[in-house]
Amino acid sequence: MTAGVDRGHPQAQAIRSDEDVVRVRQLVRTVAVAVRLSLVDQTKLVTAASELARNTLVYGGGGTAEVSTVDNGLRRGVRIVFADDGPGIADLDLALTDGYTTGGGLGLGLSGARRLVDEFDIDTGPERGTRITVTKWSR
Amino acid sequence: MALSAEESSRLTGLLDEHAERITNRWVELLAASLRGRLSQAELRRQVQELHHAMIEAARSGGFDLESESAGELRAVLAELSRGRARQGFTATETATSVYALKDVMLEVLETDTTDARTLRDYVAFSSLVDQMGLFTFESFVRTRESLIADQAEQLLELSTPVVKIWEGVVAVPLVGTLDSARAQVVMERLLQTLVDTSSPYAIIDITGVPAVDTQVAQHILKTVVAARLMGADCIISGIRPQIAQTIVALGIEFGDIATKASLADALRHVLRLTGVEAARRQPRRES
Numbered sequence: 001m002t003a004g005v006d007r008g009h010p011q012a013q014a015i016r017s018d019e020d021v022v023r024v025r026q027l028v029r030t031v032a033v034a035v036r037l038s039l040v041d042q043t044k045l046v047t048a049a050s051e052l053a054r055n056t057l058v059y060g061g062g063g064t065a066e067v068s069t070v071d072n073g074l075r076r077g078v079r080i081v082f083a084d085d086g087p088g089i090a091d092l093d094l095a096l097t098d099g100y101t102t103g104g105g106l107g108l109g110l111s112g113a114r115r116l117v118d119e120f121d122i123d124t125g126p127e128r129g130t131r132i133t134v135t136k137w138s139r
Numbered sequence: 140m141a142l143s144a145e146e147s148s149r150l151t152g153l154l155d156e157h158a159e160r161i162t163n164r165w166v167e168l169l170a171a172s173l174r175g176r177l178s179q180a181e182l183r184r185q186v187q188e189l190h191h192a193m194i195e196a197a198r199s200g201g202f203d204l205e206s207e208s209a210g211e212l213r214a215v216l217a218e219l220s221r222g223r224a225r226q227g228f229t230a231t232e233t234a235t236s237v238y239a240l241k242d243v244m245l246e247v248l249e250t251d252t253t254d255a256r257t258l259r260d261y262v263a264f265s266s267l268v269d270q271m272g273l274f275t276f277e278s279f280v281r282t283r284e285s286l287i288a289d290q291a292e293q294l295l296e297l298s299t300p301v302v303k304i305w306e307g308v309v310a311v312p313l314v315g316t317l318d319s320a321r322a323q324v325v326m327e328r329l330l331q332t333l334v335d336t337s338s339p340y341a342i343i344d345i346t347g348v349p350a351v352d353t354q355v356a357q358h359i360l361k362t363v364v365a366a367r368l369m370g371a372d373c374i375i376s377g378i379r380p381q382i383a384q385t386i387v388a389l390g391i392e393f394g395d396i397a398t399k400a401s402l403a404d405a406l407r408h409v410l411r412l413t414g415v416e417a418a419r420r421q422p423r424r425e426s
Contacts, residue, residue: 022316025350043350043381044388050352051389098390106353112389 010068010081015056024053024065028080031067035076037138045078045136048116051109052082052132058103060084060130070135077118077137085129092124146263151197154190157247162186164246168239173232185222185236188215204270216271217278224282233279237272241265299325301332308340308409309333310402312377314347322358326365333371340412341366342405346377356391363396374398376405 011031013024028049032042049065056063063084070079089095096114101107114120119135154161165186170179192212199208216237223233244264248257299321304310309332311325329341343359345351363373376399378386386393399405 018318022318029349040381040384043385046350047352047385047389050350050354054352054354106357106391108353108390112353112391115388115390116385 010066012064012066014062014064015053015082015084016062018057021050021053021057024067025050027065027067028078031069031078032136035069035078035138037078037136041136041139044116045080045134048113048134048136049080051113051116052080052134055109056082056084056086056130059089060086063129072137075137075139077135079133079135082132082134083129084131088126088128088130089122089124090126092122143263146260147197149260150264151194153244153247154194154197158190161240161243161247162190164243165190165239168242169236172235172239173228176226176228185219189219189237204267204274212271213274216275220275220278221282224279224286230276230279234272234276237268237275240271241268244268299328301328303332303336303338304342304406305410305415307336307338307413308342308406309336309338310342310344310406312344312347312402315349317348317355317358319354319358322355322362325358326362329362330365330369333366333369339371340374340409341371342374342376342402342409344377344402344405345375345382346379346402348377348382351382351386351391353389353391356386356389356393360393360396372397374405374408376400376402 011027013027014020015024025046029042029046032045037045053065056065061084063082063086066081066083068079070077094100096111097107098111099107101109113134117134117136119133121133122130123132124130162183166179166182169177169182169186173182189212192215196206196209196212203209204213219236220233223236241264245261248261299311299313301309301311309329311329313325315321317325329343332338333341343362345355345359348355359375363375366373374397375393378398378400397405397408399408
């Protein structure tokens with residue numbers, strides 16, 4: 001969907017437990033520091049990754065996160081792909097509404113994560129899992 | 140894999156007959172591989188115990204680590220690996236403690252009878268020692284895992300102190316990842332301390348929390364609401380610029396909960412509310 005040449009090997013992290021969410025966060029922070037995102041952008045990306053990883057675990061029943069660095073010629077960035085084979089999201093618009101939750105959370109994870117990153121792409125549907133790609137570019 | 144009765148009895152015979160030589164050589168090999176980190180006396184005791192348990196197991200039901208008669212042997216192996224794990228030895232060093240027996244037996248068999256049976260015996264014996272080694276390995280890993288679990292629990296206890304920083308003011312400095320388990324501990328501690336010290340104010344400091352996501356925010360909000368139900372006011376402090384921007388982007392609302400940039404600001408805020416500051420400054424102006 002976006003112009004961006006993958007650089008380096010993507011690093012994958014399985015998401016099977018709460019500890020894995022922490023690992024995803026640490027991995028994302030390491031990569032974000034490596035491509036020199038500002039402290040604010042690092043924090044935003046890490047927080048978005050935390051939300052999406054937890055969604056993958058709680059709603060998708062576990063999956064993977066793949067973190068890679070991207071380069072569009074002008075700027076570098078971090079791209080993360082969250083994938084699960086869970087039930088998928090039936091009503092995407094509703095799921096992206098602030099305050100809507102089926103799991104007892106604040107209902108801001110998915111919608112909030114979208115606001116925290118520069119590019120947000122979601123591929124989902126009933127019974128075909130969910131695949132979310134987010135990218136944050138350095139400024 | 141169990142050994143045949145015949146092999147079993149021959150090996151028991153060997154173990155018994157060369158008892159002195161086997162244990163001596165075994166201790167020697169272990170001492171070399173562990174490089175003096177365990178005393179000779181300690182090693183000798185372990186080796187003799189293991190040797191004794193093997194003979195006992197063989198006498199009462201053949202060499203089969205799975206069998207009921209090998210219960211004592213399993214216990215000795217488990218004890219050995221537990222000890223090694225706690226003393227900080229690696230898994231390899233632990234398993235080698237058992238595998239060294241192979242070398243010892245090879246030496247014994249070489250100088251003993253040299254008929255065709257010897258090789259077969261050795262191979263059979265070898266597989267038994269492998270089994271014992273694997274068992275040691277498993278026990279080792281289990282012990283390490285329980286050690287890690289213990290430490291995680293200790294960390295949970297350590298990292299959530301609730302401190303009284305002023306008359307009627309308690310503070311909770313949160314450090315690290317705030318997952319559900321820790322959030323629960325924090326909330327319980329805070330509420331209990333509020334009762335114990337009858338404090339009307341609590342400051343929750345999140346300087347040490349690397350990322351505030353919706354789950355962390357929800358835990359904090361729940362804690363604040365619970366404290367309110369008990370009549371205490373909460374102030375959230377330690378909100379750094381990047382955290383503030385992230386919270387805004389996420390859309391988290393802290394509502395009418397007072398938030399401050401630093402713990403000092405939060406304390407000043409509380410003292411102002413309780414009128415402590417005015418009382419403290421006045422005498423200074425007079426002098």
